[in-house]
Amino acid sequence: MASSTNFYRSQAGGSSIINYGYTDFPWRLFVKDLYYFFAYSWSIPWILWPFYVSGSSGFNELSATWGNMFCVALHVFLLVLQGGFLVSLPLYLILPVWMAVGGIGVFVLLNTTLCRLLNGSKATYNSEAKYAPPRPEHAHEQWVFVNGVSVGRHWLQGNLNRLAITFKRPILGIHNPTSGIIFDLIECLVQRNFSYATSDVRNVYRVLKDVLYDPGKSKVVLILHSQGGIEGGLVIDWLLQELPQDLLSKLEVYTFGTQLTTSTTLTVMSYLSN
Incomplete structure (x- = not known):
């Protein structure tokens, strides 16, 4: 009788495989x-x-x-x-x-x-109502955006307005303040490789957690750009540890132009697949 079990040897990777992982030193x-x-x-x-x-x-x-x-x-x-x-x-x-x-x-x-x-001095900003006025049918949704490097309040406001036009929803922006291009890049390296939660990461966590706990919101869309992907990944790791499943089920995560670590990518993919 033919065997129903097949055995495969270890598959050798190609030269394009990265030779280090997020668990390295x-x-x-x-x-x-x-x-x-x-x-x-x-x-x-x-x-x-x-x-x-x-x-x-x-x-x-x-x-x-x-x-x-x-x-x-x-x-x-x-x-x-x-x-x-x-x-x-x-x-x-x-x-x-x-x-x-x-x-x-x-x-x-x-x-x-x-x-x-x-x-500026504000931690959060909102898209202007003329680009996407609040509608009753969208009252249960909260769209959140975390910006990337070199973005001050003026460019963040422009990003929020552009996203509001694209998705026809009011957008809440959690500001990842800039420290200048060079220092922003250094901060990216520290956050990405040492998983260090800077003050802006903690602010994103605080605001996003409050939104998820809001009983009036059943859908929370988190949009991450550039460095915001690194910060969002750290925040998601915390949320997965602390929040119950019924609150996490509200969350949808979308990224573009991000500098995600391998751990962050796997976390987001694993969560979305569930």
Whole structure:
């Protein structure tokens, strides 16, 4: 009688398989990400392409509006300021302590002030009603968006309005404030490889948990972009540990342009499949 059991040997992977996983040593993951950043740095200019999108109006972050130009100018200044600070760090080792401390203090004060101008003081924002007014048939839904790197309050508001037009729903934005492009990228590496929950991650968790506990909401759509995918992944890990299934069943997760870790991707896929 023929056997109903088939045995297969281990399948050898191809050269495209990544040779490290999210369970590797954090510092090794950190170094790997740095390597890949510089290895693919040739593609950085494509972030700004296409420079102009017809029909995008003021929603294009590079369109010639006063708000956009102000944000771009501040980011360029922060890029030069932060780059110069990092390059000059070795000099602080040979300077007198009072000069080193004073120089770092001036930099931190200036950097914080400029970022404050970009970010404002609010933790959450809402899309404007003229783009997607609330409707009774959608009262049971809550759409939530977490932005990515280099996004201040002006660009976040534009993102929310654009999403509101696309999905015909009011959008609640949980602000992931920018610290400048360079420091945002460093923060991404720390969050991604060390699973470190910064203050903005904790804020996302607090707001999202409150929404899920709202008895008037039976559907919560979470949209994550860029760095928001890293932060959302950390938050989802916490929610899966703490919230009951009836509350988690409200949640739908969608990502685009994200920098997810393997663990985050598996978490989201596993949850959505259930």
